[in-house]
Amino acid sequence: xxxxxxxxxxxxxxxxxxxxxxxxxxxxxxxxxxxxxxxxxxxxxxxxxxxxxxxxxxxxxxxxxxxxxxxxxxxxxxxxxxxxxxxxxxxxxxxxxxxxxxxxxxxxxxxxxxxxxxxxxxxxxxxxxxxxxxxxxxxxxxxxxxxxxxxxxxxxxxxxxxxxxxxxxxxxxxxxxxxxxxxxxxxxxxxxxxxxxxxxxxxxxxxxxxxxxxxxxxxxxxxxxxxxxxxxxxxxxxxxxxxxxxxxxxxxxxxxxxxxx
Ligand code: BTN
Numbered sequence: 001x002x003x004x005x006x007x008x009x010x011x012x013x014x015x016x017x018x019x020x021x022x023x024x025x026x027x028x029x030x031x032x033x034x035x036x037x038x039x040x041x042x043x044x045x046x047x048x049x050x051x052x053x054x055x056x057x058x059x060x061x062x063x064x065x066x067x068x069x070x071x072x073x074x075x076x077x078x079x080x081x082x083x084x085x086x087x088x089x090x091x092x093x094x095x096x097x098x099x100x101x102x103x104x105x106x107x108x109x110x111x112x113x114x115x116x117x118x119x120x121x122x123x124x125x126x127x128x129x130x131x132x133x134x135x136x137x138x139x140x141x142x143x144x145x146x147x148x149x150x151x152x153x154x155x156x157x158x159x160x161x162x163x164x165x166x167x168x169x170x171x172x173x174x175x176x177x178x179x180x181x182x183x184x185x186x187x188x189x190x191x192x193x194x195x196x197x198x199x200x201x202x203x204x205x206x207x208x209x210x211x212x213x214x215x216x217x218x219x220x221x222x223x224x225x226x227x228x229x230x231x232x233x234x235x236x237x238x239x240x241x242x243x244x245x246x247x248x249x250x251x252x253x254x255x256x257x258x259x260x261x
Contacts, residue, residue, distance in 0.1 A: 004029060007181060011056075014185045018192035020199070021052040021082060028055070032062040034081040035140060038147040042083070049083055049145070052192075056080045056184060063151060066138055066260075067227075071151050072159055072167065078152040078180050082191065085145045086199055093139075093146075094124070094242035094257065095203055098210045100137040100148055101125030103191045105213045108134060108152070110186075111170050111178060123216040123235075123244050123261055132168035150187075154178050203240065210238070216261065226259035235261075 001009075008025045015022030031037055034055040041049050057080070060073030073079050088096060101121040108127055109119045117130050127135035138149040153159075153169035155177045170178055197205045216222075220235045224246060233246035236253060244256040 011054075011181060011185060011188075015188055015192070018052070018189060019196045020084070020086075021188050021192040021195065022054060023050040024053040026053070026055045028057040030059040030061060030075070031055075031057040033060050033064050033149075034079050035064055035138065035147060035149045036062070038081040038083055038145075038149075039140075039142055042142045042145050042147075049085075051083065051085050053083045054080055054188065055083075058180070064138065064149075065136055065151075069164075071136065071138075072153075072156070072163075073151065074156055076155040076177075076180065077169075078150075078154050078183060078187075080184065081147050081149040082188075083145050083147055084195070088146070088198065091241045092198070092203065095198060095206050096146060096148065097124045097137065097139055098238075098242040099191075099194045099198060099206050100139070100150060101127065102206060102209045102213060103187060103194055104135045104137065104150060104152065106190060106209075107183060107187045108170065111183075112173055115174055117173060120215040121210065121213045123214065123238070124242070126165070128165070128215070129168055129173050131166070133163070133165040134168050134170065134173070152183070152187075154180055154183060207238065207240065207242065210242070216244070222261040224256065224259055224261050226256065 004027045008027045012025045034057050037055045059075040060079050063071035063073030065071040104127050105121050112119050119129050122128055125137040135152045140147045155171045156169035159167045218237045224231050224233045236245040236247050
């Protein structure tokens with residue numbers, strides 16, 4: 001058996017107790033983008049793709065970030081897309097995004113803990129270590145499926161210039177390389193537990209954990225960029241659907257579904 005098939009099988013075996021995630025693992029050493037591969041699977045395969053299928057790559061040659069930006073994806077990083085097709089009420093879809101942030105933050109914290117550095121979530125799901133970005137999430141709707149793409153800078157030694165938020169990696173923060181497959185198994189196991197909460201409509205768990213891990217706290221003044229405009233606002237919190245509630249300069253409250261702060 002070749003190295004990649006062995007990895008697929010060993011990750012799949014370790015995830016056999018999960019409720020939803022890991023029924024199928026597709027592992028690449030190098031690929032354009034796991035998001036594109038997920039799309040190709042859904043649009044180009046006749047048989048149904050099992051829920052919880054995960055496409056994993058060690059390197060991406062055309063990694064994509066939010067708003068069509070570039071995602072730096074050199075070898076020995078963690079790049080994956082998880083496919084879900086269960087019905088999620090439209091107004092609860094924001095929770096899928098918060099959930100991705102909670103799970104990424106929790107697992108990354110285990111690695112950074114010893115350094116004493118601060119790890120937190122910036123709305124909706126960027127993970128920052130001392131204000132540097134270590135992980136990002138991109139969610140796309142593909143027909144009846146959601147593709148949840150997560151990029152974790154695990155072993156990256158250096159980054160090119162010109163990022164909107166300065167990037168970092170687990171290696172740069174701790175001085176140690178990690179075993180990516182070990183991280184992936186931990187990550188997917190915890191993700192499965194939160195996804196089970198979402199399916200069982202236990203939304204409170206997701207919101208409570210997100211609130212405890214975020215730096216996007218009520219009262220904070222920020223610049224909010226939405227696809228339409230950029231404004232100074234004050235954070236007022238998140239609502240029961242995971243959308244951001246802000247107050248504008250005239251004191252009006254607004255609910256933000258998608259944007260960046
Ligand atoms: C962001 O802009 O913060 C989101 C970054 C998402 C990157 C991941 S890496 C795995 C998946 N494949 C991609 O091409 N992008 C996402």
